Amino acid sequence: MIVSFLTVTFNAAGVARADETKIGFAAPLSGSFAMLGEQLVKGAKQAHNNAATLIIADDSCSSEGGKQVAERFVEQKITLATGFICSEALEAALPLLQQNNIPVLSSGVQERTLLEKRKPFSPPVYRLATGMEKEVAATGSVLGSLWKQEPFAIIDDGTIEGRELAAGVLNALKEQQLAPVFTDTYRPGLTNQNALVSRLRRAGASHVFIGGQADDAAAIAQSAKGLNYPLIIAGGALLNAIPNGLPLSTDTFMVAPLAPASLKSAQNFRQEMQDRGEIVDTYLTAGFATMQIADQAQKLSQEKHLPIAEILSSTAFETILGTIRFNQNGMRSDNPNRLHRFNGKDFAPVEN
Incomplete structure (x- = not known):
């Protein structure tokens, strides 16, 4: 039921051509959480295959920052919003993103936002992090x-x-x-x-x-x-x-x-980054895995002529965190x- 609903909801947005596809990536690049945001973005850039334009925006881990990010993403006509490790920023960005039929893939927010809880038929936020x-x-x-x-x-x-x-x-x-x-x-x-x-x-x-x-x-x-x-x-x-x-x-x-250090699927990535002198932390890995999913979803969307939201709801994605699927609520179906x-x-x- 959720797949057919998303197909109708996002059909108005259409399926973007490869030469016009843009992926938004929100992270706190200023304020107290800037160090975490920088690691998140670094991982995303490392994974990105450049088939789509990557729009990086600072949400400052705040409500005001989230609103500004959403406005920029809408202005840039992105097809998928990714990133977001702070619930305040996601909560503020979500109304405008959903109003413009832009699906969201969050790197770190675990729990559902108030908007999602109040609107049971609203499109889900796909979450890489697992909740309580x-x-x-x-x-x-x-x-x-x-x-x-x-x-x-x-x-x-x-x-x-x-x-x-x-x-x-x-x-x-x-x-x-x-x-x-x-x-x-x-x-x-x-x-x-x-x-x-x-x-x-x-x-x-x-x-x-x-x-x-x-x-x-x-x-x-x-x-x-x-x-x-x-x-x-x-x-x-x-x-x-x-x-x-x-x-x-x-x-x-x-x-x-x-932890990524315990996952065989992340060993090559960790070794490569360590050889470069990078500190391989949770946010670096989360950024990488988020962009792996985003790039795969964008590619499949174009190949199958389906909205990205439908791809996210129906596909198993191979990432450095292992194989990831999302259930009808946008949560990971596995339990790590x-x-x-x-x-x-x-x-x-x-x-x-």
Whole structure:
């Protein structure tokens, strides 16, 4: 149903000829997130095959920047808007882009915007990043298997993201008839979590899932060690930022998307960029993969005489992140989240 709808919706825009095709790429090239935007653009340029003109615009990771980007893209008559790693910029750009039948392929915004939620029949934004729904599903599956016989607790740091993650994991485990021995909202940012850890021990929890940051996981591990209390800690992608103060315990696990360094499909790209002296980070890789999809979609659109939106909705794209398909909501149909364990330096995938 979604394919036929998109065909009608975007038919007015037509299928652009190769000599007039333009792809827009939005990234924060000024402000606090400029370094990330520069990496994103660098990856996109490295992947771009030059079959279409690439229009790069600075969204400054802000609402005003997003509006200006959308206006420029409409003026330039682009056929596909790509990039966007900041929800504020995408949220502001989307009304004008959709009004002009310009599909969007986002490199980093995970969740649906307010506009998409309010308009159930609006064309989807195709997202390279996976959202919390995928993270929760993978975490529930992994912990449901590993912690089936373990007394576990679920706690969160009180933030919106932390609460939603913890609540999602709790519900996923309850669906498997698994109940925690303890739940709580803790005070984040403390270097001493002795009181919290004491409550966990009194409850009999040997494992705990944290909806919170790496600094809190490190503090909880340190307190558990000081109280001579063996405690297995798990969390989501929020743990991926290595803490500034106390070290994480090697009994700390994380369910998060596989890093490019762990993907065979990204090895050649990583090596080539490293040989050039580049730092291969997540945004460089995301920019490259985004442009791989954009170029393939643009080429197929011309070959099959179909709107790009229909191509994005019905095609499997080969990228350095592997094979990627989008479902009817524009989300990736695969789930790249896997179990990782902290090895004293960083998180490494746990082999099955």
